[in-house]
Amino acid sequence: MDFAESAEHRALRAAAAEIARDFGPRYYAERAAERRPCAELWKELAPAGSLVAPMPGLVRRVLVEVGALVVAGQPLLILEAMKMEQAVAAPADGVVAELRAKAGEQVSTGQVLAVVEPCR
Numbered sequence: 001m002d003f004a005e006s007a008e009h010r011a012l013r014a015a016a017a018e019i020a021r022d023f024g025p026r027y028y029a030e031r032a033a034e035r036r037p038c039a040e041l042w043k044e045l046a047p048a049g050s051l052v053a054p055m056p057g058l059v060r061r062v063l064v065e066v067g068a069l070v071v072a073g074q075p076l077l078i079l080e081a082m083k084m085e086q087a088v089a090a091p092a093d094g095v096v097a098e099l100r101a102k103a104g105e106q107v108s109t110g111q112v113l114a115v116v117e118p119c120r
């Protein structure tokens with residue numbers, strides 16, 4: 001098994017770190033204590049447009065095609081992990097520019113699944 005990070009993964013990690021630099025442990029602790037989602041963080045990340053796998057799993061279904069118009073929160077793919085399904089949703093209104101995962105494919109945490117070009 002190869003654990004080396006690709007250049008794309010390193011760049012994605014650096015971009016996410018730059019965007020999320022203002023959201024540290026205190027931010028997460030406060031949201032957890034209040035049982036509130038980390039909406040501000042996701043709002044900051046949404047314009048970047050990349051959808052990454054939140055966990056390792058199997059792509060069960062791809063619900064859109066390249067070129068499709070999507071709205072923020074619209075499910076684009078369904079992942080299965082530990083016999084549970086999770087929808088991976090559009091981070092912003094836009095157009096599906098790339099689909100990098102296919103139904104039946106195993107994906108790893110952080111793998112780019114799709115790219116949505118946000119509407120401007």
